[in-house]
Amino acid sequence: MDPTFPLFPIxxxxxxVVILIPLPWHxxxxxSGTCYFIFWTFLGCLNQLVNSIVWRNNALNVAPIWCDISTRIIIAASVGIPAASLSIxxxxxxxxxxxxxTVTIRDKRRAIFVDSMICLVFPLIYLVMEYVVQGHRFNIFEQLGCYPAVYNVLPAYFLVNMWPVLIGLVSAVYCFLSLKNLASRRAAFREYLTSGTSLTGSRYLRLMALAMTDILLDTPLGIYEIYSNAIAGPIQPWISWEDTxxxxxxxxQFPAVIWRGEPLLNIPLELxxxxxxxxxxxxxxxxxxxxxxxxxxxxxxxxxTGKLGFRRSQNRASAKGAKGEK
Structure with missing residues (x-):
């Protein structure tokens, strides 16, 4: 029995759905940084939604091609979301x-290019780095679905495990410097917001709150995953590409009765x-x-309502009411 079903898929x-609602005005x-945050979060939610339904009560390898795609989404999103927060x-x-x-189109395009390098190109490079220490094709956990299989060797901590934490720390530095600048340049900042930019003080604060919240969520999880991997078993020496x-x-394939009974598996997977x-x-x-x-x-x-004709009906009713009053 899955204790998270149907709660998790719901x-x-x-x-x-809700992550896509603010996309048009961003x-x-x-x-671009916020749009990449939406992109990776939507992709991650959709991926986990499918996995939680398909593998609700089994750990069978029923969709190997999907699992190849799914595990790469999990890997890329694990740094794509923190990278988007860093860009913000x-x-x-x-x-x-x-x-x-960014007054000119050229300035805006340059900003999008930099954000794309951070939020899109780096996650793709990260996929290549993960493949170096990928021990086998993938894992399947009953009730969870497909998950990457990273071999517990020392290079894995530098090629894979450290990057979400490192990105979070760099993002935290930017956040601290932003707060410091705002404290010392309030007048200049208010003048900037009234200079014709589309950014408002409220939107700036909400973006900062979003980025800070993401740091507080992602970075501790990254540290915990490094810790759980390190104590789960002995770290194997890197021998060769062929050996790995x-x-x-x-x-x-892991039945739920096995992995849910292991806190070092259960906690990081669910988190x-x-x-x-x-x-x-x-x-x-x-x-x-x-x-x-x-x-x-x-x-x-x-x-x-206009397409459905409701507004037209309301206007006619209002017009009739006005004539009746006369």
Whole structure:
């Protein structure tokens, strides 16, 4: 019996939907770091949603191609989300220096290029680094689905395990410097916000709160995963590429009764999949109820009711009421 079913797939499905709601106005504002945060969080929620349904009561290798794709999504999203948070904090730091007004299209394209290198190109490089220490094709956990199989060798800690923590620490430095600049340059910052930029003080604070929350969520989890891997068993020496990838096509399958009884497996696995859902819900909490969101909700509702003819009927009723009064 899965204690998280149907709770997890319900929340993962909600996460898939709500994370996309603020996307249009972030695209309109050219907030590439925030858009990448939405992209990786949506992909992570969708991936975990599918896995939690397909492998609800089994650990069978029923979809090997999907598992190849799924494990790579998990790997890339594990650094893609912190990298997006880093890009957001970096942009906020530049704004806090009051030198980040991307007035021209060229400036905006340069900012998007830098964010793309951090949030898209690096996760793809990270996939290659993970493959170096990938012990076999993938693992399947009953009730969870497909998961990457990283061989517990010393290079894995430098090629794979340390990067979410390192990115979180760099992001935290940017966050600290932003707060420091805001404290010392309040007047210049207020002037910047009134200089025609699409960024408002409220949106700036919400972006900073989002990035800080992501640091507080991702970095401790990364540290805990390093700790749990280190004490789960002896760290194997790196012998050779052939030794690490021996019998590479093998698939490990873990019934729930086994992995749920091992805290060093159970805790990090559950935390890693729930964390992505929490990121989606936190993002919506910061941006789904803001003024621009409510304005877009009203516009969408007006468009829908107009297409369905409700608004026309209401206008006719109002006109008849006005004639009756005369």
């Amino acid at each position: 929340f993962a499905g909600i996460g898939c 695209l309109e504002a050219w907030n 904090n970096r942009r906020l730091y530049l704004i806090s220096r009051c030198r980040a007004a 990838h021996f019998d590479f096509s093998h698939v490990e 890693s999949r729930w964390l992505i859902v929490v990121c989606a819900l936190v993002f919506f909490a910061f941006f789904g109820f803001a003024e621009e969101a409510r304005r877009n909700y009203r516009a969408a509702w007006t468009w829908i």
